[in-house]
Amino acid sequence: MSSAPLLAINDIGIRFGGLAAVQDFFLHMPPRSLYGLIGPNGAGKTTVFNLITGVYQTQTGAMLLEGQPLGGLPPHRITSAGIARTFQNIRLFGDLSVLDNVMLACQLRAKNRIAGTLVRSRASVGEEAAIRMRSLELLDVFDLRARADEPAQSLPYGHQRQLEIVRALATEPKVLLLDEPAAGMNSGEKRQLAQTIRRIRDEFQLAILLIEHDMELVMEICERITVLDHGVTIASGPPEQIQCDPKVIEAYLGVADDEGAEEQSSKGAEEK
Amino acid sequence: MPSNAAHSPIVLREADALRPPRGHALLRGIGPLLIGVAIAAVMQWGVGPFVGTYVARILLDVGIAIILAVSLNIVNGLAGQFSLGHAGFSALGGYAAGSITYYGSLILWNSSVKHGGPFGAGEWLFVAACLTGGLVAAGAGFIVGLPALRLRGDYLAIATLGFGEIVRVMLQQTGDVIYSARALEQATVNDFFPPPLGGSLGFSGIPTYTSLFWVYLFCAVTIVVAQRLKFSAAGRAMVSIREDEIAAQAMGVNITKWKVRAFVISAFFAGVAGALFAHESGVIISPGDAGFQRSIEIVIMVVLGGKGSITGVLLAAAILSTLPEFLRDFAQYRMIIYALLLIGMMLLRPQGLFGNHEIWDYFKRRRKSSS
Amino acid sequence: MAEFLQTVETSLAVGALYALIALGYTMVYGILKFINFAHSDIVVLGAWISLRIATEVLPKLGIDPRAAPWWAGGAVLLASMAACSIIGFVIERTCYKPLRRAPRLNVLITAIGVSLLLQNLGQLDLFFGTQPARMPSLLPNTPLVQWEFGTEGASRRLVIGLVDVVIFLTAGTLMVLLELLVYRSKLGAAMRAVSFNTETASLMGINVDRIVSLTFMIGSALAAAAGFLYAMKYPGLNQPAHTIWVLLGLKAFVAAVIGGIGNVRGAVIGGFVIAAVEQFGAFYISSNYRDFYVFVLLILMLLVRPTGLLGSTVKVKV
Ligand SMILES: Nc1ncnc2c1ncn2[C@@H]1O[C@H](COP(=O)(O)OP(=O)(O)OP(=O)(O)O)[C@@H](O)[C@H]1O
Numbered sequence: 001m002s003s004a005p006l007l008a009i010n011d012i013g014i015r016f017g018g019l020a021a022v023q024d025f026f027l028h029m030p031p032r033s034l035y036g037l038i039g040p041n042g043a044g045k046t047t048v049f050n051l052i053t054g055v056y057q058t059q060t061g062a063m064l065l066e067g068q069p070l071g072g073l074p075p076h077r078i079t080s081a082g083i084a085r086t087f088q089n090i091r092l093f094g095d096l097s098v099l100d101n102v103m104l105a106c107q108l109r110a111k112n113r114i115a116g117t118l119v120r121s122r123a124s125v126g127e128e129a130a131i132r133m134r135s136l137e138l139l140d141v142f143d144l145r146a147r148a149d150e151p152a153q154s155l156p157y158g159h160q161r162q163l164e165i166v167r168a169l170a171t172e173p174k175v176l177l178l179d180e181p182a183a184g185m186n187s188g189e190k191r192q193l194a195q196t197i198r199r200i201r202d203e204f205q206l207a208i209l210l211i212e213h214d215m216e217l218v219m220e221i222c223e224r225i226t227v228l229d230h231g232v233t234i235a236s237g238p239p240e241q242i243q244c245d246p247k248v249i250e251a252y253l254g255v256a257d258d259e260g261a262e263e264q265s266s267k268g269a270e271e272k
Numbered sequence: 273m274p275s276n277a278a279h280s281p282i283v284l285r286e287a288d289a290l291r292p293p294r295g296h297a298l299l300r301g302i303g304p305l306l307i308g309v310a311i312a313a314v315m316q317w318g319v320g321p322f323v324g325t326y327v328a329r330i331l332l333d334v335g336i337a338i339i340l341a342v343s344l345n346i347v348n349g350l351a352g353q354f355s356l357g358h359a360g361f362s363a364l365g366g367y368a369a370g371s372i373t374y375y376g377s378l379i380l381w382n383s384s385v386k387h388g389g390p391f392g393a394g395e396w397l398f399v400a401a402c403l404t405g406g407l408v409a410a411g412a413g414f415i416v417g418l419p420a421l422r423l424r425g426d427y428l429a430i431a432t433l434g435f436g437e438i439v440r441v442m443l444q445q446t447g448d449v450i451y452s453a454r455a456l457e458q459a460t461v462n463d464f465f466p467p468p469l470g471g472s473l474g475f476s477g478i479p480t481y482t483s484l485f486w487v488y489l490f491c492a493v494t495i496v497v498a499q500r501l502k503f504s505a506a507g508r509a510m511v512s513i514r515e516d517e518i519a520a521q522a523m524g525v526n527i528t529k530w531k532v533r534a535f536v537i538s539a540f541f542a543g544v545a546g547a548l549f550a551h552e553s554g555v556i557i558s559p560g561d562a563g564f565q566r567s568i569e570i571v572i573m574v575v576l577g578g579k580g581s582i583t584g585v586l587l588a589a590a591i592l593s594t595l596p597e598f599l600r601d602f603a604q605y606r607m608i609i610y611a612l613l614l615i616g617m618m619l620l621r622p623q624g625l626f627g628n629h630e631i632w633d634y635f636k637r638r639r640k641s642s643s
Numbered sequence: 644m645a646e647f648l649q650t651v652e653t654s655l656a657v658g659a660l661y662a663l664i665a666l667g668y669t670m671v672y673g674i675l676k677f678i679n680f681a682h683s684d685i686v687v688l689g690a691w692i693s694l695r696i697a698t699e700v701l702p703k704l705g706i707d708p709r710a711a712p713w714w715a716g717g718a719v720l721l722a723s724m725a726a727c728s729i730i731g732f733v734i735e736r737t738c739y740k741p742l743r744r745a746p747r748l749n750v751l752i753t754a755i756g757v758s759l760l761l762q763n764l765g766q767l768d769l770f771f772g773t774q775p776a777r778m779p780s781l782l783p784n785t786p787l788v789q790w791e792f793g794t795e796g797a798s799r800r801l802v803i804g805l806v807d808v809v810i811f812l813t814a815g816t817l818m819v820l821l822e823l824l825v826y827r828s829k830l831g832a833a834m835r836a837v838s839f840n841t842e843t844a845s846l847m848g849i850n851v852d853r854i855v856s857l858t859f860m861i862g863s864a865l866a867a868a869a870g871f872l873y874a875m876k877y878p879g880l881n882q883p884a885h886t887i888w889v890l891l892g893l894k895a896f897v898a899a900v901i902g903g904i905g906n907v908r909g910a911v912i913g914g915f916v917i918a919a920v921e922q923f924g925a926f927y928i929s930s931n932y933r934d935f936y937v938f939v940l941l942i943l944m945l946l947v948r949p950t951g952l953l954g955s956t957v958k959v960k961v
């Protein structure tokens with residue numbers, strides 16, 4: 001960790017009623033890093049994403065992106081500051097076409113003058129064409145261009161997850177947060193996804209924080225891993241260190257049955 | 273090494289190169305409006321004189337209904353904000369415009385009757401009044417849009433409904449219309465508090481400037497605006513709010529800004545429609561025009577047409593505003609039929625006649641499948 | 644002083660009416676999470692059915708509605724409640740049940756459709772027609788209490804009418820019964836379970852459809868009671884599609900929102916709050932703006948505390 005952190009998260013946390021969903025959470029990500037966030041079900045991983053992206057407001061601590069504070073910003077400002085995310089339970093705009101989903105995200109970086117739109121000024125037409133072109137390019141990250149005109153909701157589950165990633169990339173983020181992108185995939189698809197995640201990091205030059213239940217995948221591609229259990233960070237370090245950390249083993253072995261059950265149920269979902 | 277990317281977004285790198293040639297852009301920009309002017313002119317001089325006053329009046333009502341429904345569709349169909357106050361905006365616009373032409377005419381020309389011929393001074397006063405009516409309504413839309421930020425679904429429906437009722441009650445409390453230029457001269461400050469807009473009897477005496485030309489011109493403008501919004505960054509932003517507010521925010525959409533914009537734009541055209549209605553001959557606008565039953569009639573048009581489908585809503589508005597004329601003998605069954613339509617639609621085809629699609633999408637698809 | 648007490652007295656009677664109607668809105672919202680726009684039309688039905696029973700059925704039974712025995716009012720009330728709860732049941736089964744999984748907005752629009760349908764069916768000559776009618780006073784509207792205030796010559800009177808007392812007591816009894824049902828009975832526990840989480844409730848073996856139907860029936864019966872009592876207080880009944888009914892329903896709905904929609908006790912509190920605001924505003928400021936106060940209160944409430952007085956905030960899970 002020689003370079004200055006791109007994203008610095010210090011001591012954030014939130015309680016829901018009596019439940020401390022996340023507490024004392026720290027994370028420093030250098031540019032172009034690929035970190036993992038793991039933990040048993042209900043550990044608070046998604047909640048961390050929600051805190052970073054402003055969906056929930058942290059009750060303690062501070063967050064900085066390139067030295068600029070993010071605390072208290074509404075979600076859309078955080079996205080324009082350069083943090084994009086995918087959702088664990090897919091949240092595409094189902095009625096919009098695949099292409100429109102991406103174009104919506106792309107237009108964040110455009111001017112979108114409403115007067116220009118209404119009079120159809122040259123600038124606005126050019127902008128719209130540029131947005132379309134860029135969006136189609138981005139669809140190529142996952143070979144989705146052929147389905148550009150279909151409504152997003154008609155895509156198969158796996159493609160919907162991919163579209164979520166494309167959509168997040170389209171906002172031109174500096175940090176990308178991926179929430180269980182491999183859910184419901186078989187091992188071949190997972191391996192391919194691992195490649196793609198690495199490629200995205202290199203091609204788009206961004207830092208990636210990955211939530212994933214598949215240990216093999218996480219251990220393979222992540223440089224550092226943070227482990228959450230009951231909202232508390234129980235370990236943090238490079239994969240080799242995490243693998244033999246007794247606390248992690250205990251947290252996972254303690255819920256090993258759950259893990260098996262989880263895998264089963266996600267397979268079930270896939271079959272449907 | 274601070275990369276340049278932070279300053280010039282990747283998306284826009286090609287934007288300048290992709291600008292269309294000037295002439296082409298101008299044509300695409302103004303063309304639809306010219307077509308609108310042509311249609312309006314045909315309605316006024318090609319159709320109006322030959323169909324008789326009865327049919328001409330129905331055509332006026334159809335045009336106004338289209339403006340109302342297409343504009344409601346911006347906030348309701350595109351942005352997904354269920355508003356039950358559209359008639360309130362419309363009535364505000366109507367009263368604002370009506371008071372401008374009525375009292376303006378009394379001051380300028382000592383009489384409230386129509387002044388000047390086609391495109392004469394009186395008619396331009398009327399056009400200015402329509403636009404002002406739109407602006408007044410848009411202002412109200414801004415005020416109503418603000419609570420909309422915090423409220424979703426049925427709560428918003430109720431708040432907008434409350435707004436319409438407030439407008440209705442306020443209009444009821446206005447004072448008697450001042451009937452002549454002489455009386456206006458002699459009027460004291462007291463005569464303007466409450467404003468002399470006719471109270472519960474309605475605002476009578478507004479000059480009758482509304483013609484097929486102006487109705488269909490504004491109709492064309494409304495449709496062009498709605499269409500350009502729908503197929504643009506603005507439309508995507510609005511639809512994303514309708515589909516999933518949390519995901520929309522995560523994509524950087526400022527949902528607050530867009531909800532307010534949707535309300536303001538939609539209210540503006542509702543106000544214009546109200547202004548056109550106020551100046552129709554044979555119409556006396558009254559507080560009841562702001563009420564929630566009138567709002568529901570417009571909602572029905574949007575629901576039947578399909579959320580977000582401009583052509584669908586246009587068709588629904590045209591059908592539903594002519595239907596009563598055919599059902600005149602069954603007047604008491606008309607609303608029953610509406611009600612059954614509404615319920616049946618929700619049970620059998622909740623997305624409306626055309627769903628999210630425009631009518632031409634169906635022709636395209638058929639062509640595709642046949643080839 | 645007399646005016647003040649008189650306004651309090653009216654607020655209590657009118658508030659009881661609002662509360663009864665608000666309960667129906669809030670119960671349906673609690674379980675199905677949509678605004679039952681057609682609820683106010685059930686109130687209308689309750690009032691008009693009471694009127695028809697009093698003017699047509701009672702004479703056939705040999706009872707003169709103008710000099711009815713004390714129990715006739717109660718009988719009319721119960722008959723009207725029964726009729727409306729059956730209507731409520733039918734509406735729920737035919738119009739709302741098929742939409743159990745549809746977006747809430749669709750259900751809301753359906754409810755608007757049902758409301759239009761009821762209003763306009765009611766207007767047909769076959770049913771109640773388009774003319775106002777007069778409800779026979781089943782109760783002698785004698786002032787129960789009259790107090791004189793102030794000095795001779797400038798004296799003011801406080802009158803507590805029998806009708807107002809009956810309204811307050813009837814509504815109060817019904818509300819207590821409902822409270823017992825919801826919070827003290829097994830059925831009420833099932834209702835609360837369904838309201839809390841429909842899916843879990845059905846997994847626990849609760850017959851959700853039955854509970855929903857029951858909720859509609861109870862809500863409609865309360866609405867019918869409100870309609871009957873309204874007709875007792877204001878015997879000149881307007882035709883079913885008259886805006887006055889829409890306003891009555893809207894204000895009761897506002898009461899439910901103010902109290903915290905979905906919350907049974909909140910609806911009762913909201914009913915009295917709305918009535919007080921309306922009556923005091925009408926008396927002390929201007930009666931022209933009585934609807935205005937209520938809707939302004941609604942909008943203020945939605946801005947300051949959208950969940951109402953007793954409602955609780957729920958954070959959306961992402
Ligand atoms: N809005 C909320 N209100 C109340 N509790 C919440 C909310 N959001 C999350 N929680 C609780 O916080 C805890 C952490 O949830 P979170 O979704 O972050 O877990 P997770 O680690 O992502 O689990 P999974 O692997 O199943 O996705 C859970 O107990 C959850 O029920």
Ligand SMILES: [Mg+2]
Nearest residue numbers: 045046047088
């Ligand atoms: Mg999660």
